[in-house]
Amino acid sequence: MPALKVEHLAKTYPQKRPLFGAAPPGVRAVRPMSFQVETGETLGVVGESGCGKSTLARMLVGLLEPTEGTIEVEGKALGTADPSEFGKLIQYVFQDPQSSLNPRKTIRQVMEAPLKRLHGMAKPARKRRIAEIFASVNLREEFLDRYPHEFSGGQAQRIGIARALAASPRIIILDEPVSALDVSVQAQVLNLLADLKTRFGLTYLFITHDLAVVEAVSERIVVLYFGAVVEIGRADRIFASPRHPYTGLLAESAPVVGRSLKAPEQKGIELPDPLNPPSGCAFAGRCPRATDLCRTREPELKQMGEDQLAACHYPLEN
Amino acid sequence: MGGYILKRLISAVPVLFGITIIVFLIMSLIPGDPATAILGSYATPENVEKLNRELGLDKPMVQRYFIWLGNMLTGDFGRSFSLNRPVIDEVLERFNATMILSGTSFLLCSILGILAGVISAARQYGFADKAITFVVLIGISVPSFFLGMMMILLFAVHLRWLPVSGMYAIYGGGDISDLIRHLIMPALALAAVATGVVARLSRSAMLEVLRQDFVRTARANGVPERRVIMGHALRVAMVSILPVLGIQAGFVLSGAVYIEIVFQWPGVGRMLVDAILARDLLVVQGGVVFVAACYVLFNIAVDVAQSLLDPRIKT
Amino acid sequence: MSAFLTLLFRNRLAALGAVVIAAILILVLNIPLLPLHDPDVTATADRFMRPFAEGHLLGTDHLGRDLLSRLLHGTRLSLAVGIAAALIAAAIGSAIGIFAGYFGGRTDNIVMRGVDMLMAFPYILLALAIVAALGPGLMNALIAVAAVNVPFFARNIRGITVGLAGREFVDAARLAGMGHIRIVLTELLPNVLPVIVIAMSTTVGWMILETAGLSFLGLGSQPPQADLGSMLGEARSAMISHPHTSIVPGLMIFLIVMSINLLGDGVRDALDPRLRSGALSRPRATTLVKRHGDVPPATDELLAIQDLHTEFHVGKRNLRAVDGVSLAVRPGECLGVIGESGSGKSVTALSVMGLVASPPGVITGGAARFQGEDLIGAPYESLRQKRGNRVAYIFQDPLSTLHPLYRVGQQLAEAIRSHNNLSNTEARVRAIQLLNDVRIPNAKSRVDDYPHEMSGGMRQRVGIAMALANEPDVIIADEPTTALDVTVQAQILSLLDDLRRERGLAIIFITHDFGVVAQLCDRVAVMYAGQIVEEGPTQAVLDAPAHPYTKRLIACVPELGGGRRELAAIPGLPPVLDDLPPGCAFAPRCSKAAKRCRQGEIPLHGPAFHAVRCLFPERAL
Numbered sequence A: 001m002p003a004l005k006v007e008h009l010a011k012t013y014p015q016k017r018p019l020f021g022a023a024p025p026g027v028r029a030v031r032p033m034s035f036q037v038e039t040g041e042t043l044g045v046v047g048e049s050g051c052g053k054s055t056l057a058r059m060l061v062g063l064l065e066p067t068e069g070t071i072e073v074e075g076k077a078l079g080t081a082d083p084s085e086f087g088k089l090i091q092y093v094f095q096d097p098q099s100s101l102n103p104r105k106t107i108r109q110v111m112e113a114p115l116k117r118l119h120g121m122a123k124p125a126r127k128r129r130i131a132e133i134f135a136s137v138n139l140r141e142e143f144l145d146r147y148p149h150e151f152s153g154g155q156a157q158r159i160g161i162a163r164a165l166a167a168s169p170r171i172i173i174l175d176e177p178v179s180a181l182d183v184s185v186q187a188q189v190l191n192l193l194a195d196l197k198t199r200f201g202l203t204y205l206f207i208t209h210d211l212a213v214v215e216a217v218s219e220r221i222v223v224l225y226f227g228a229v230v231e232i233g234r235a236d237r238i239f240a241s242p243r244h245p246y247t248g249l250l251a252e253s254a255p256v257v258g259r260s261l262k263a264p265e266q267k268g269i270e271l272p273d274p275l276n277p278p279s280g281c282a283f284a285g286r287c288p289r290a291t292d293l294c295r296t297r298e299p300e301l302k303q304m305g306e307d308q309l310a311a312c313h314y315p316l317e318n
Numbered sequence B: 001m002g003g004y005i006l007k008r009l010i011s012a013v014p015v016l017f018g019i020t021i022i023v024f025l026i027m028s029l030i031p032g033d034p035a036t037a038i039l040g041s042y043a044t045p046e047n048v049e050k051l052n053r054e055l056g057l058d059k060p061m062v063q064r065y066f067i068w069l070g071n072m073l074t075g076d077f078g079r080s081f082s083l084n085r086p087v088i089d090e091v092l093e094r095f096n097a098t099m100i101l102s103g104t105s106f107l108l109c110s111i112l113g114i115l116a117g118v119i120s121a122a123r124q125y126g127f128a129d130k131a132i133t134f135v136v137l138i139g140i141s142v143p144s145f146f147l148g149m150m151m152i153l154l155f156a157v158h159l160r161w162l163p164v165s166g167m168y169a170i171y172g173g174g175d176i177s178d179l180i181r182h183l184i185m186p187a188l189a190l191a192a193v194a195t196g197v198v199a200r201l202s203r204s205a206m207l208e209v210l211r212q213d214f215v216r217t218a219r220a221n222g223v224p225e226r227r228v229i230m231g232h233a234l235r236v237a238m239v240s241i242l243p244v245l246g247i248q249a250g251f252v253l254s255g256a257v258y259i260e261i262v263f264q265w266p267g268v269g270r271m272l273v274d275a276i277l278a279r280d281l282l283v284v285q286g287g288v289v290f291v292a293a294c295y296v297l298f299n300i301a302v303d304v305a306q307s308l309l310d311p312r313i314k315t
Numbered sequence C: 001m002s003a004f005l006t007l008l009f010r011n012r013l014a015a016l017g018a019v020v021i022a023a024i025l026i027l028v029l030n031i032p033l034l035p036l037h038d039p040d041v042t043a044t045a046d047r048f049m050r051p052f053a054e055g056h057l058l059g060t061d062h063l064g065r066d067l068l069s070r071l072l073h074g075t076r077l078s079l080a081v082g083i084a085a086a087l088i089a090a091a092i093g094s095a096i097g098i099f100a101g102y103f104g105g106r107t108d109n110i111v112m113r114g115v116d117m118l119m120a121f122p123y124i125l126l127a128l129a130i131v132a133a134l135g136p137g138l139m140n141a142l143i144a145v146a147a148v149n150v151p152f153f154a155r156n157i158r159g160i161t162v163g164l165a166g167r168e169f170v171d172a173a174r175l176a177g178m179g180h181i182r183i184v185l186t187e188l189l190p191n192v193l194p195v196i197v198i199a200m201s202t203t204v205g206w207m208i209l210e211t212a213g214l215s216f217l218g219l220g221s222q223p224p225q226a227d228l229g230s231m232l233g234e235a236r237s238a239m240i241s242h243p244h245t246s247i248v249p250g251l252m253i254f255l256i257v258m259s260i261n262l263l264g265d266g267v268r269d270a271l272d273p274r275l276r277s278g279a280l281s282r283p284r285a286t287t288l289v290k291r292h293g294d295v296p297p298a299t300d301e302l303l304a305i306q307d308l309h310t311e312f313h314v315g316k317r318n319l320r321a322v323d324g325v326s327l328a329v330r331p332g333e334c335l336g337v338i339g340e341s342g343s344g345k346s347v348t349a350l351s352v353m354g355l356v357a358s359p360p361g362v363i364t365g366g367a368a369r370f371q372g373e374d375l376i377g378a379p380y381e382s383l384r385q386k387r388g389n390r391v392a393y394i395f396q397d398p399l400s401t402l403h404p405l406y407r408v409g410q411q412l413a414e415a416i417r418s419h420n421n422l423s424n425t426e427a428r429v430r431a432i433q434l435l436n437d438v439r440i441p442n443a444k445s446r447v448d449d450y451p452h453e454m455s456g457g458m459r460q461r462v463g464i465a466m467a468l469a470n471e472p473d474v475i476i477a478d479e480p481t482t483a484l485d486v487t488v489q490a491q492i493l494s495l496l497d498d499l500r501r502e503r504g505l506a507i508i509f510i511t512h513d514f515g516v517v518a519q520l521c522d523r524v525a526v527m528y529a530g531q532i533v534e535e536g537p538t539q540a541v542l543d544a545p546a547h548p549y550t551k552r553l554i555a556c557v558p559e560l561g562g563g564r565r566e567l568a569a570i571p572g573l574p575p576v577l578d579d580l581p582p583g584c585a586f587a588p589r590c591s592k593a594a595k596r597c598r599q600g601e602i603p604l605h606g607p608a609f610h611a612v613r614c615l616f617p618e619r620a621l
């Protein structure tokens, strides 16, 4: 049984109705997508800004109601958006560690909330649990009575992780958890996450825009483009032998020591407009292989070789 | 642009309705029998009966509202008992005088306020900044009616430079220079507070803007400092100053009530206060609705100016 | 709280306001104890006595009543009514604002429409209508003043709440299982409270004025009871003959309102976090220069930064952001500067043309020479003529660095016309040419776009076009691709590389990405805590770093194609710049640190082309 199973999950943000005339069609931030995450696995999700990463994440934790589709955790379907129902099963670690902590609450107050509200723990039990969690994320207990502004980004992110752990969830959604951190601190946090995963038998969904990071931490990777999954594959293979041209473009664009500079795309390419989405493949405007078929029919996600799926009419050969 | 103006005008319709409803609701707070309350000491039995018929005071409230609204839409604001003339005539005549006074003050406070704010920000912590901050502090702390009285004492009574009060001289006045001589003191007294508010806001808006990255870009491009301040920075600061000018217009219009009393200026404000003291409530109702409606239109003009200034606003 | 009070009273004007208002409050609260006349007893024989008259310190009014006694009673009344009105308005308005702001959607829409309607009245009309309906009287005036101020609070607090409700900690609270009421009370309210206090402290004076105003008009307190406004109103008819009866209450209102305003400003400054960290101050046109020591002699490099020291003076703290940095570029060369955030890369770059925000920035030593001429401390006009003309910048975030209200063409044209005597049309033609040069498709129509109408990559191209506008010799690019997606970054980098080869530009390229440095730069300098710790040819530094920090930093960065793995990490945190340890700044995090490392300045040494600031380098140079 997969830890997390998502089927046809989609979100359309409605647009404001103009004074005259009918409401325009909404912005399809996440197009119907299905995938699953096995227990103990880290599934990486990559994509460029605006491709729907955060919308997906917020739906998965119940902060945003999906327009359609279902979310199942360990075989049990979760109802409509209600963070307190989701909270015990799925937790969230935010991109900006500082702004995810209430500036006017001590760390202890922050840590107590999930224990009290989700698990109804009594005070002594809470105290013990907090001490345990803090030890596991390498934070000193004396931090508990301080306020968020007294912490550096890396420390604040550890606190964010500790809070997520306090709910004893099965799954943690990590939304760009290290993007706001400096590289030297980033490695500390990534290693801590890996450690916690094995220790508590967690399952991760790791969202980022950084290809190198996602490759370093995930077992499998989902590539998003314009709100849709374009490719899913094993982390150690997907960038080395991509099947979807967009994945290929991403891999070529990433700056790598020892690779000479070449622009994979020369012209200033215009990205698809969410208010006026293209018919057919969203990548067609940038794709060197695009044909009329691509511009009229949306490609579906198809199995391509062993455990790799891509949504492309003319996939790259390897 | 034309479309945007039209859109704003259309969206003003519910606001105007809301205004009439609010005024109507407030007026229905009047304790006791409304007709007698409205007519007060002028109540004769015939008048009470006539008013009851006019306002349909025997009818349910909703119906009464629509009768009142219908009458107003045809320009019938009722008849003033204390003045014995149609309310609308009185309001229009008085509004003219108020517009001269508050219009002048509004121009003064906008120009002086923004200028002072910009100078103050550009010379932050310098002598000019300190002097302006001090004057502004006094400006926003002194009650305009007291300021007006002190100005009369100094400039009219002691120095005899300007006339004590009124809009025109009683004998031989009536031309534009006479008007200006009468206008100077009340316009300045009325503008004082608003100028202070605009100056403070402009100063902080400018300081805020001058810290932004695009100012550094302009400097990095070698754009001369004068142009950085008066062009780049002020333009962006105006985006937050303009709405405040709209609000200040309301404050100037409000302050005009005191100034009109102090300087015996024949405007709407004085009319309203007199009417309240005489319990001539039809005049109050009509005056309030009329002035508020004009203010709504003015604010639409501000919005349109804002959309011209800021291309990010969807028109 | 005590921090707040210290901050408040450090502001001398606020302290003055507090003292005056406290004195007035003590006086009026002790009225029963003072030997005062009855304020309402008339004595027509004693009317209009002048101040300092026998038995009447401030004289008497038109009915012979003691002015001092009336003044104090009136002050008490005015203060009570004004403060009550402020409290009522703040409570109701803030509740409405928080409610509408937190729940958003339709609730918000309906509530705020109502508020907008109330705000569509010039406030006094509403107040007059209320008084007209309820009848003149002090209580009714209070209700009217409170009512007209409710929308102000509601709108203000709603705005703040909307901002807070979208913050991530509110989401986190929901995930922790908190309900709406609990979130409003424990997450939002504590954060909104300071704003409510600020709004109140800045409006209380205004509300006292307003109630006084209604009384002045005869619509507030009714005789014989008097507040300050009605005293002034009654005195008005005798203003010319007996001005003291007007001046006394008028001055009192002025004194009260002014001290409350001073105090209110102080409260605002002390509570507003932005103002707290060093008052809002505007950066000057050029960075302040206070150089100690000798200015290094001229060299013949194109651009040379020599032993540069730049500090930030924030309150009592003295941050040494740049601590003796030397760099130089030759024509056609690309020099990379790499380091973690806060290591002083940007400040080094901005110091060259005097663009470090000042206050609080101060250049305290060294030189920045363009073709031998020192730019630091150069007169404004000579610096301005070189800005953008000889040395140009490209900044990180192209949305905030372009002017939001001018078309990109206008901005380009202005950059050109700041240094060249071109007509508007000529400048426009040149602007289109520049947009073409940076490969913006359809430049002829794009020239009339506003920045917000372009994508991030397009905007950065405009930023580059602007830097190229006057064909400078040096371009300083401060993380120009950090805000961009990888595919766009690749395009921008190759564009910059082409331009440098075609035009022989010297580029100083600041970044925190080793991949970018490796692909673009000939030489690289690594910064840590405001100093250069290693400098050398890119290839050599990346392949075999000599400084322990460089080595460990490179190891931290995951590289594409490396597969799933444990990453090396550097323990600890970068140091605080106002409290640097003596000796090597990296010592607390360095595994090789020895006693000698913590003593005395460690010089940058090695052969001219590859230097390192370490006593025990990773390899011999």
Ligand SMILES: Nc1ncnc2c1ncn2[C@@H]1O[C@H](COP(=O)(O)OP(=O)(O)O)[C@@H](O)[C@H]1O
Pocket (backbone or CB within 6 Å): C312, C314, C319, C321, C339, C340, C341, C342, C343, C344, C345, C346, C347, C348, C357, C360, C361, C577
């Ligand atoms: N306006 C400022 N006021 C106070 N300190 C500043 C200011 N700008 C930068 N600093 C400080 O200077 C140091 C170096 O900053 P910076 O050059 O921006 O680093 P980098 O560009 O390497 O990230 C940092 O510690 C930063 O906090």
Ligand code: SF4
Pocket (backbone or CB within 6 Å): A244, A245, A246, A281, A282, A283, A284, A285, A287, A288, A289, A290, A291, A294, A299, A311, A312, A313, A314, A315
């Ligand atoms: S479907 Fe066509 S346009 Fe889309 S990625 Fe595949 S080849 Fe390119």
Ligand code: SF4
Pocket (backbone or CB within 6 Å): C547, C548, C549, C584, C585, C586, C587, C588, C590, C591, C592, C593, C594, C597, C602, C613, C614, C615, C616, C617
């Ligand atoms: S000088 Fe010493 S502490 Fe500093 S980096 Fe070198 S070995 Fe480490």
Ligand SMILES: [Mg+2]
Pocket (backbone or CB within 6 Å): C345, C346, C478, C479
């Ligand atoms: Mg920087």
